[in-house]
Each structure stands twice: as C-alpha cells, then as structure tokens.
Amino acid sequence: MxxxxxxxxxxxxxxxxxxxxxxxxxxxxxxxxxxxxxxxxxxxxxxxxxxxxxxxxxxxxxxxxxxxxxxxxxxxxxxxxxxxxxxxxxxxxxxxxxxxxxxxxxxxxxxxxFPDLPMLASNDSIGIKEDVFLDMLNQTLFAVADTEYNQIINGVLFQLDSEILTLAASDGYRFALRKQAVENMASISKRYVVPGSTLKEIKKLLGHDAERFIRISVDEHHIVFKMDNTRIISRLLEGEYIKYEAIMPSTFFTKVSVDTEGLLDALGINSVLAEKVNSSVILSVHKDHIEIRSRSEVGKISKRVPARVEGDPLTIGFNIRYLTEGIKANNEATTRISFVKGSKSPGVITSRNQYQYLLSPVLVSEIES
CATH class of the missing domain: 3.10.150.10 (DNA Polymerase III, subunit A, domain 2)
Known part of the structure; x- marks a missing residue:
C-alpha cells in the first residue's frame, strides 16, 4: 500500500x-x-x-x-x-x-x-434534512437516561408510521417527544430504540445544513446513518419502550402562555438557591402572571413574570434543571405550559413544531419545608 x-x-x-x-x-x-x-x-x-x-x-x-x-x-x-x-x-x-x-x-x-461492519438485512430507508434531524435530537436527546437498571430508556425511541417520524426520550421523570413529517415513507411502519450514546456522536457530525440529507436504514438488530461519505452503524437496544401514547395527557385545567426569555430569567435567578438545596422551584399560577420562587435556610427568592392564563390557579413544584432544559429545547419566543388538575399531576410544554415535553412534579411541601 x-x-x-x-x-x-x-x-x-x-x-x-x-x-x-x-x-x-x-x-x-x-x-x-x-x-x-x-x-x-x-x-x-x-x-x-x-x-x-x-x-x-x-x-x-x-x-x-x-x-x-x-x-x-x-x-x-x-x-x-x-x-x-x-x-x-x-x-x-x-x-x-x-x-x-x-x-x-x-x-x-x-x-x-478487524471485525467487519454488519450488513443490514433490510433495504428500507428514509431521508431527512440534516438541520431538521439535528433539531429533533436537540429536543429529545437531553432527556435520555443513563442507568444500568433499565437499559431501554438509555436510548431514543424512533417510530415510523404514516409518513411521520417520531423521536421520544425519557429518564423516568420527564418525557420529550418530537414529530416530523417525512416524505416517501408511507409503506414503512417500524418502532425501535437507538442508544443515546450513538446519537450523541451523530449529533457532533451534524450541521444546520438545509440542503444536505441524512439517510437512515434499519433492520431487526442494527441502524445505519449515512451522511455524504460517512456511515455510522449501531446496534439497537432490546426491549419494549414506554407506550408514550398512554402517558401524554389530553385534558388540562390550566394553560399558561409566557415570554420565554422572562421565564428563563426568573428560573435563572432562582437557581442560585434551588440548585444548592433541593434543586426545585415552585410555580404559582395566578390570573395574569406566574410567580417563580425558591427558599432555603439561607434565604428566599421570588420573581413574577407576566402571563396569559386560562383556567384554574395552581401551585406546583418542579426540578429546576429539568424544567429549564425543557423550555430551552422548545426554542420558541413564547412558552406554552399546560397543567393537569392538582399539584401532583404533570405539566406539559408544547410548541408549534410538534414538540412536547412532559415533566413530573415534586411535592410543594418538600420544597417549602
């Protein structure tokens, strides 16, 4: 040579x-x-x-x-x-x-x-623009678990059905979901789980290129991502993934629309206390604003953010990092959060591009005690 x-x-x-x-x-x-x-x-x-x-x-x-x-x-x-x-x-x-x-x-x-790369038994494949796929990963991959006890949630669910590609990820406390229409895949209907570690490496290779496509092929055991002159082949995770259709609520008693920058600013100042004590904040929803507050033995912080509110007033607690990550992943100027009735039920962030983020609450009594 x-x-x-x-x-x-x-x-x-x-x-x-x-x-x-x-x-x-x-x-x-x-x-x-x-x-x-x-x-x-x-x-x-x-x-x-x-x-x-x-x-x-x-x-x-x-x-x-x-x-x-x-x-x-x-x-x-x-x-x-x-x-x-x-x-x-x-x-x-x-x-x-x-x-x-x-x-x-x-x-x-x-x-x-040197081991040969596996050959796929199926020729089924889809194509999706790089920038769109990168956005989908940005809105789901952060919610993947890292655990030895339930390997299936260490990956991202890919579901292909009726020209819709759905990506979903959960660590047991939150659930991130993104749907995207994909052309020329009407005959493909599959559901499989890709390791989060694989997708993190793929994400490093992607750019916000609206012209380039990434091609995805899959069989029973492996998945292949093809980008220009590069192929990435990964094993799939084995097991049954969460049936997300059953856990996403459809009825809400309180809906809030709030300026994203103002909400993140309020969470940022509260993180000074919250991240050092119990990692949680309280959201009190009133008729025209949200109050974000935290407290500890060394002090307390409270900040109001104007909001458009529909439905019942509500006081609920969340892990501040999980809430902040979900809002940032939404990547819209206005954040829309819908709440199921009561402080023990989840909140759901939604966007116009079919992104949903479900977050389980923490008990308010535990935060304020």
Whole structure:
C-alpha cells in the first residue's frame, strides 16, 4: 500500500471515526483504525462492536492495500505534520510516513482480525434534512437516561408510521417527544430504540445544513446513518419502550402562555438557591402572571413574570434543571405550559413544531419545608 493524501482531509476523517474507538476495547485490535486504499479512495473504519463508523476521502494511490493502525498514535502523528500532503507506505505491516525531512515508522496490524461492519438485512430507508434531524435530537436527546437498571430508556425511541417520524426520550421523570413529517415513507411502519450514546456522536457530525440529507436504514438488530461519505452503524437496544401514547395527557385545567426569555430569567435567578438545596422551584399560577420562587435556610427568592392564563390557579413544584432544559429545547419566543388538575399531576410544554415535553412534579411541601 502506497498513497498520498491531504493532511487536513485525513485529520478530519480520523476525527470522525475515532468516535467509534473504545478506550477500553474487548480485544486489542479495536484500539485501531482500519485503512483501506482502493479506487483512488482511502476508507477509514473504526468499530467497538456497539457502534461502527466508516468514512472515505480522495487520495492518490500508487499501490492499493490495507492495514490497521493504532488510533491515538496515528492521529497524534498526523496532526503534528506541517506539510499539506502526507505520504504513507505500508510494507510488511510497517507503516512509513515520509515528507521531506520527516521519517516516521509505526507498527501496523493485519486487517484479518478487524471485525467487519454488519450488513443490514433490510433495504428500507428514509431521508431527512440534516438541520431538521439535528433539531429533533436537540429536543429529545437531553432527556435520555443513563442507568444500568433499565437499559431501554438509555436510548431514543424512533417510530415510523404514516409518513411521520417520531423521536421520544425519557429518564423516568420527564418525557420529550418530537414529530416530523417525512416524505416517501408511507409503506414503512417500524418502532425501535437507538442508544443515546450513538446519537450523541451523530449529533457532533451534524450541521444546520438545509440542503444536505441524512439517510437512515434499519433492520431487526442494527441502524445505519449515512451522511455524504460517512456511515455510522449501531446496534439497537432490546426491549419494549414506554407506550408514550398512554402517558401524554389530553385534558388540562390550566394553560399558561409566557415570554420565554422572562421565564428563563426568573428560573435563572432562582437557581442560585434551588440548585444548592433541593434543586426545585415552585410555580404559582395566578390570573395574569406566574410567580417563580425558591427558599432555603439561607434565604428566599421570588420573581413574577407576566402571563396569559386560562383556567384554574395552581401551585406546583418542579426540578429546576429539568424544567429549564425543557423550555430551552422548545426554542420558541413564547412558552406554552399546560397543567393537569392538582399539584401532583404533570405539566406539559408544547410548541408549534410538534414538540412536547412532559415533566413530573415534586411535592410543594418538600420544597417549602
């Protein structure tokens, strides 16, 4: 194998696939990146057996070939090279990197032990614009759990049905939901759960590009995300996800519309006390405003925010971080919160772009005691 490749493109590609390199691999070869040179293309692959990433870049090939190199060592070496192009030659599993006054030799490994990325049994796929998919992740991924006891809620539910893609996430205390119309998928009806860790890595690769599409394919055990020259393949989580249709309330006794900036400002000042004591705040809904307050043995804070209120007055408590994250994810100038009757029932934030965020309350007596 002998190639010449752009240093900047190689660094970018290494950065992409390194997201699938485990810091504690089950077998030593998984610490590496597989390099395959063919057809004037260099293909880089990493695979930790839970998530695999493959990307490709153009290169000049004098002789094709393949080798596995230590991910961190190879990446660090390439980043220190100052030349615009890098020449790489592999002989007897010795990786030689040469440029003018530079001569580096790294130990390579045979690709025979490197695991192949799984092939999907299904050809069903959908396409969605990058910026839309990024917004969907921003409105759900933050609510994913991180627990050893119920692995299924460590992922995001993907539901495909009647040209609608639904993403949903929950950690048991809150539930974030986003729906999006997707064209040309009328015949696809599926429900599966993607690990949150996989989606966090995909999110890092997405941009607010309204022209580029991300293509999603899935079978019984794996999901593939395709973006330009990059493929990300992940195992799906096993188990039955929460039936969100049954927990989303449809009847409300109090509805509030409030300026988002003013509400976040009130929560921000209250967080000075709330986050240091019980992490919770009280919302008292009156006929024309909301009062946000917190208290502890060292003081108390209260701030009023004008609001348009329909229905009954209400006093209810929430975890301040969970409430703030739900409001920020809504990303609208006006926040609309609907409350089921009583201080022990959840509140639901809704938006015009089919985002819903259900948040369980905390007992007001526990906050004020």
């Amino acid at each position: 002998k190639i010449r490749v752009s240093k900047s493109e190689l660094i970018r590609a290494i950065g992409i696939v390194q997201k699938a390199v485990s810091s504690r691999p089950s077998i030593p070869i998984l610490k590496g990146i597989l390099l395959v040179a063919k057809d004037q293309t260099l293909i880089l692959t990493a695979n930790d057996l839970k998530i695999g990433i493959e990307t490709s870049i153009d290169c000049d090939i004098q002789s094709p070939g393949s080798v596995v190199v230590d991910s961190k060592l190879f990446g660090d070496v390439i980043r220190h090279i100052r030349d615009e192009y890098v020449s790489i030659e592999v002989k007897d599993l010795s990786v030689s990197i040469q440029n003018r006054d530079l001569d580096i030799s790294l130990k390579g490994y045979s690709d025979q032990e």
